[in-house]
Structure formats: C-alpha cells, structure tokens
Amino acid sequence: xxxxxxxxxxxxxxxxxxxxxxxxxxxxxxxxxxxxxxxxxxxxxxxxxxxxxxxxxxxxxxxxxxxxxxxxxxxxxxxxxxxxxxxxxxxxxxxxxxxxxxxxxxxxxxxxxxxxxxxxxxxxxxxxxxxxxxxxxxxxxxxxxxxxxxxxxxxxxxxxxxxxxxxxxxxxxxxxxxxxxxxxxxxxxxxxxxxxxxxxxxxxxxxxxxxxxxxxxxxxxxxxxxxxxxxxxxxxxxxxxxxxxxxxxxxxxxxxxxxxxxxxxxxxxxxxxxxxxxxxxxxxxxx
DNA sequence: CGGCAGGTGCGGA
DNA sequence: TCCGCACCTGCC
Numbered sequence: 516x517x518x519x520x521x522x523x524x525x526x527x528x529x530x531x532x533x534x535x536x537x538x539x540x541x542x543x544x545x546x547x548x549x550x551x552x553x554x555x556x557x558x559x560x561x562x563x564x565x566x567x568x569x570x571x572x573x574x575x576x577x578x579x580x581x582x583x584x585x586x587x588x589x590x591x592x593x594x595x596x597x598x599x600x601x602x603x604x605x606x607x608x609x610x611x612x613x614x615x616x617x618x619x620x621x622x623x624x625x626x627x628x629x630x631x632x633x634x635x636x637x638x639x640x641x642x643x644x645x646x647x648x649x650x651x652x653x654x655x656x657x658x659x660x661x662x663x664x665x666x667x668x669x670x671x672x673x674x675x676x677x678x679x680x681x682x683x684x685x686x687x688x689x690x691x692x693x694x695x696x697x698x699x700x701x702x703x704x705x706x707x708x709x710x711x712x713x714x715x716x717x718x719x720x721x722x723x724x725x726x727x728x729x730x731x732x733x734x735x736x737x738x739x740x741x742x743x744x745x746x747x748x749x750x751x752x753x754x755x756x757x758x759x760x761x762x763x764x765x766x767x768x769x770x771x772x773x774x775x776x777x778x779x780x781x782x783x784x785x786x787x788x789x790x791x792x793x794x795x796x797x798x799x800x801x802x
Numbered sequence: 803c804g805g806c807a808g809g810t811g812c813g814g815a
Numbered sequence: 816t817c818c819g820c821a822c823c824t825g826c827c
Binding site: 617619620621622623624626627673677711712713714715716717720736737738739 | 806807808809810811
C-alpha cells in the first residue's frame with residue numbers, strides 16, 4: 516500500500532507498533548501517526564515519542580538553503596528536481612544502529628541480513644498490530660543474558676565480542692544518545708571510537724544516519740570509492756580514483772552538505788535501478 | 803578449495 | 816602514525 520509504513524519501535528523500554536500514513540503533498544507535507552501498544556500511554560509519553568520520531572525522520576530539517584544552493588548545480592540540480600523535499604530518515608536508536616553497523620562489517624548484504632534475522636529471532640520482541648506481524652529490537656539487558664558462545668552459534672562470528680562489548684556499554688549507561696546529540700561532531704566521534712568493534716567506517720554511517728551530520732565525509736570505503744568514481748567522475752570501476760581525490764571533489768562541489776548531496780544521488784540511483792538495471796552497479800552490490 | 807566481502811583491533815616497525 | 820595480519824561465515 517503506497518504512502519503507508521508499519522514499523523516497530525522501542526521507546527523508553529516500551530515496545531510499540533507504529534503506522535505512518537501520508538496525508539499531504541510535497542508542498543504541504545503532512546503525515547498521521549497511529550501508535551499501538553499493549554497498555555495505555557499518557558500524554559507526556561506520547562509527546563516525547565512524537566518528538567523522537569520527528570528527530571529520527573528529520574521532519575524539521577530545513578532544506579531551503581540546500582535547495583537554494585544546489586538547484587542550479589549541473590549535476591545535483593536535476594536530482595533535487597526529482598526529489599525536492601527528500602530528507603534522510605533513520606528508524607533506529609543509537610544502540611540499535613550500532614548493532615546494525617556491526618553486522619554490516621566485512622560481510623555481504625545477504626550475510627548481514629541473516630545475522631540480523633538470527634539476532635531478532637533470538638532476542639527480538641514479536642509484535643502483532645493492525646493486521647501486521649513484525650519483530651522489534653531488544654533492550655541491551657536482554658542480549659546480555661547470552662554468552663559469547665551463544666551469540667557465535669547465531670553465526671555472527673567474531674562480531675559476537677563486539678556485540679557484547681557495545682551492549683554492555685549501553686547497559687551500564689556509559690553512552691547517552693541524547694547528550695551526544697548536543698555534542699560537537701568531534702566529541703561524538705571520540706565517544707563512538709571508544710566502543711569496541713566500532714571503527715572509522717561504522718562511525719561515518721553513525722554520524723550521518725543517527726546524528727544527522729549532513730557534511731560528514733571523512734571515510735570512504737573501497738566499495739563506495741568504486742561507486743563514487745563511476746558515478747561522479749565517470750571512471751571504470753576497476754580503476755577508481757584515490758579516496759583523497761574523491762574527497763577533494765566533494766569539497767569542491769558540495770561543501771557544507773557533502774553527505775546529504777551524496778545521499779540524494781544514492782536515492783536517485785537506487786530508484787532508477789528499480790525500473791532499469793544499472794549494469795555497472797549490479798556487479799558492485801552483490802546481494 | 804583459496805580468496806574475499808559494505809572492517810576492526812592489535813602488535814610491531 | 817602507519818602497516819600487516821587474523822578473524823567468522825558464506826559464496827564464487
């Protein structure tokens with residue numbers, strides 16, 4: 516059903532079902548939110564939850580300056596024309612995203628999906644609402660009931676140790692997501708770097724997806740390097756341009772919004788791919 | 803069957 | 816600071 520999204524969410528320890536529906540248009544955007552829960556929720560809780568959803572969905576992101584700066588850009592202009600109003604969304608809390616980042620490491624997409632599914636089957640919360648059956652994330656304490664050996668049995672491999680160490684940090688309240696939102700990019704980076712199993716690649720994704728740093732462009736991994744070389748500089752994928760050169764290109768063209776601009780190209784590319792195969796891309800994203 | 807993937811920690815130079 | 820290496824598992 517177009518314009519409707521069902522998802523789970525755990526907020527202040529309460530597992531929820533959410534239904535989000537499109538009501539407005541690009542120029543007069545409006546959505547409705549329906550919340551499903553086992554017990555009644557008071558007004559304060561709902562207000563806090565709404566604010567959190569606004570944050571995670573970037574509903575208050577001001578795109579005026581971005582649109583104004585790039586709508587005439589020879590490359591980005593056409594993309595903005597197709598996607599005006601598009602904002603990046605991330606449905607997950609910092610802890611949940613860290614779990615995802617860990618299963619993404621050094622694995623193909625298929626394997627990452629398998630690992631996450633196994634974790635959900637073992638630790639997740641099954642929810643039925645509005646005719647849907649979905650699974651939600653767990654509390655850190657739940658995962659800590661398992662040993663490293665039990666995690667390894669879920670085929671997460673050496674990532675078991677990272678999952679436990681990161682989860683322990685959250686169970687001990689050593690990381691405060693809300694406080695980090697108010698911190699400087701440098702403070703955030705250092706705090707995340709202290710987490711075992713989290714390195715430069717994961718941190719790049721976290722700063723962008725979880726903390727909405729629209730100009731984050733520090734790390735470019737080899738697979739991204741190939742795709743960006745082809746996409747922006749028309750180089751063959753087997754002979755990509757060096758990473759510093761790519762960063763210089765982004766500095767020149769999209770300064771202030773490097774991550775957001777690249778995100779727009781990604782969205783454009785992947786939607787185009789739905790309707791017409793993009794041959795050079797298919798071999799790079801082996802599912 | 804060896805190599806490698808949408809990385810990271812660690813030890814040693 | 817930089818580099819080489821091991822590492823779970825699945826797939827080619």
